[in-house]
Amino acid sequence: MTHHSPIQRETSIYSGGTWKAGRGTGRLAAVDPSTGRAFADLPAGNAEDVQEAAAHAAAAFPGWKAAGSARRAGFLRGFAEGLSRRRGVLVALQMRANGKPEAEAGIDLDDAVACFAYYADLAEGLDAAQDARVAHGGGAHFGLVRREPLGPAGLIVPWNFPLVTSAWKIAPALAAGCTAVLKTSEMTPLAELAYGDIAEEIGLPPGVLNIVTGGAEAGIAMTRAPDLRKISFTGSNMTGAAVMKAVAARCLPVSLELGGKSAIIVTADADIDQAVECIAGGIFFNAGQMCSATSRLIVDRAIEAPLLEALAEAARAIVTGNPFDGAEMGPITTRAQYLKVLDYLGAARAEGLDCIAGGTAPDMDGGNFIAPTIYRGVPRSSRIWTEEIFGPVLATTSVGSDAEALAVANASEFGLAGTVVSGDWERAKRLADGLEAGQVWINTPQAVYPDSAWGGFKQSGIGRELGPWGLSGYQGIKHILSPAIS
Incomplete structure (x- = not known):
C-alpha cells in the first residue's frame, strides 16, 4: 500500500483501485484563501480519465451489487473509521484549503463520519428487506418488491463543504450497491482524496470508488460517460442546469442540490x-x-x-x-x-x-x-x-x-x-x-x-439527500408478479 501526503499529490486520480497522474494539460492549484497564496498543485484529470474511471466502475458493479449488504456495511464503517483516524490532518487541511475555523472544520469531519456510520447501519438490513410481499387481485396473484442499485453513479461535488458533500453521496451510493465516480471541485481538490486512501487501506474492491480531479472538461465528461447510470450534482443553479441538460440527452436519473435564498x-x-x-x-x-x-x-x-x-x-x-x-x-x-x-x-x-x-x-x-x-x-x-x-x-x-x-x-x-x-x-x-x-x-x-432529509422545492433542486431518501436516490424499484402458489 502506498502512503500519500494529504498535500503533495502527483498521482491524484484514483481509478480501478490504482493511483494515477491526471492526463489533463493543466494543473490544479490549492490556494490558501487567508493569504491568496498557492500551497500545492496537482495534475488535472481530463475526459479520458473520467471515461476510464467510469469503465472501472461499470466493471466493478456486478460484484459489488452481489457482495451483500452486510459486507457493504462493513466497508462503510471502514470509511468512518478511516476519517476518524485522519481527524487532525483533515481538519488542518480544511482550515488551510477552505479557510474554515478549526471548530467548523471539525464539525465537517464529524458530519462525514456520522454519515458513513448511518448508512452502514442502514445497509445492514437491506438484503433482509428484499422481496417484500404484496397481495394482488384478491389473492389471484402476489408481488415481490425489490430495491435494486441503479448502477455506476457519477458524483459531482462543490468547494464549500468538500468532505461533507462527498460523504453525503458516496455513503448512500455504496450502501445501495452502486459503484461511483467522484469528481472533486477544481477549487478545493485535496480533501476528498482521503477517500481514495481509505479505500486502499480497507481493501475496497477495485473500481467500487473512483476519484477524478479536474475542471470543466472532467465535469462535462461525467455527464456524458456512457457507463454511468445516475448523476448526482451539488452546486450552483447555472451549472446544475447545464448538468441536467447534458444528462437529459440520455434520460438518466439526476439529483440536483442547488442554491437558496432562505x-x-x-x-x-x-x-x-x-x-x-x-x-x-x-x-x-x-x-x-x-x-x-x-x-x-x-x-x-x-x-x-x-x-x-x-x-x-x-x-x-x-x-x-x-x-x-x-x-x-x-x-x-x-x-x-x-x-x-x-x-x-x-x-x-x-x-x-x-x-x-x-x-x-x-x-x-x-x-x-x-x-x-x-x-x-x-x-x-x-x-x-x-x-x-x-x-x-x-x-x-x-x-x-x-x-x-x-x-x-x-x-x-x-x-x-x-x-x-x-x-x-x-x-x-x-x-x-x-x-x-x-x-x-x-x-x-x-x-x-444524517437521518434527516436534505433538499428543496422550486429552483433549489431535485431529489433529497440524507436519510432513507438519500439511499432511495440510488435505488430502482423492481416488482415481480406471480400467480398465487397453491
Whole structure:
C-alpha cells in the first residue's frame, strides 16, 4: 500500500483501485484563501480519465451489487473509521484549503463520519428487506418488491463543504450497491482524496470508488460517460442546469442540490438572544458560503429595533481572519467568489442601502476577507434581497403579521431551507408548515443529522439527500408478479 501526503499529490486520480497522474494539460492549484497564496498543485484529470474511471466502475458493479449488504456495511464503517483516524490532518487541511475555523472544520469531519456510520447501519438490513410481499387481485396473484442499485453513479461535488458533500453521496451510493465516480471541485481538490486512501487501506474492491480531479472538461465528461447510470450534482443553479441538460440527452436519473435564498422569520414574542444566535449562525457560519444560508431576515416590526441593535453588535464582535490565528469567521474560499461578494457590496452602496454592520473587505495579508455584513430595510426588489450572494451578507425587512411574513418568505424562486424563531412553539410550527422549503429549523441553529432529509422545492433542486431518501436516490424499484402458489 502506498502512503500519500494529504498535500503533495502527483498521482491524484484514483481509478480501478490504482493511483494515477491526471492526463489533463493543466494543473490544479490549492490556494490558501487567508493569504491568496498557492500551497500545492496537482495534475488535472481530463475526459479520458473520467471515461476510464467510469469503465472501472461499470466493471466493478456486478460484484459489488452481489457482495451483500452486510459486507457493504462493513466497508462503510471502514470509511468512518478511516476519517476518524485522519481527524487532525483533515481538519488542518480544511482550515488551510477552505479557510474554515478549526471548530467548523471539525464539525465537517464529524458530519462525514456520522454519515458513513448511518448508512452502514442502514445497509445492514437491506438484503433482509428484499422481496417484500404484496397481495394482488384478491389473492389471484402476489408481488415481490425489490430495491435494486441503479448502477455506476457519477458524483459531482462543490468547494464549500468538500468532505461533507462527498460523504453525503458516496455513503448512500455504496450502501445501495452502486459503484461511483467522484469528481472533486477544481477549487478545493485535496480533501476528498482521503477517500481514495481509505479505500486502499480497507481493501475496497477495485473500481467500487473512483476519484477524478479536474475542471470543466472532467465535469462535462461525467455527464456524458456512457457507463454511468445516475448523476448526482451539488452546486450552483447555472451549472446544475447545464448538468441536467447534458444528462437529459440520455434520460438518466439526476439529483440536483442547488442554491437558496432562505428566510429566517422572527416573531414578536421571540427571545432576542436566541434569535441573534440563530440569525448569526445561519448567515455567518462558513462565511455564509452555504446553500442553506438564511440570508433574508423577516422580523416582526414590534421587535425590529432591539433585535437589529443586538444583531449588529454581535456581527461587529465576530473575529474575522486566518483560522490558524483563532478567527471565528474565515475568508471566502475562492477568489472568484470573493470578487462576486464584493460586487454585491458595491451594488448595495449604489442602491444606498442602510448598512448597520460590515459592508467592507478588510485588507489582511492578501486574503479573501469580508466583514460580517447586515443591511436593514432592504427593498424586496433589490438584488441583495432576491439573489444568492453566497457570502456573509444578511438582508433584513420587517412585517406586521405572520401572514405577511410567510408571503414575503415564500416570494422567492428558491425553496431550500428556512428558520422560525418564536416564543410560542405552536405558532412557530404553523409558520414552519407554511414555509415553502425542504428543511426548516425551529428555535435552533442549522443542525443537520444524517437521518434527516436534505433538499428543496422550486429552483433549489431535485431529489433529497440524507436519510432513507438519500439511499432511495440510488435505488430502482423492481416488482415481480406471480400467480398465487397453491
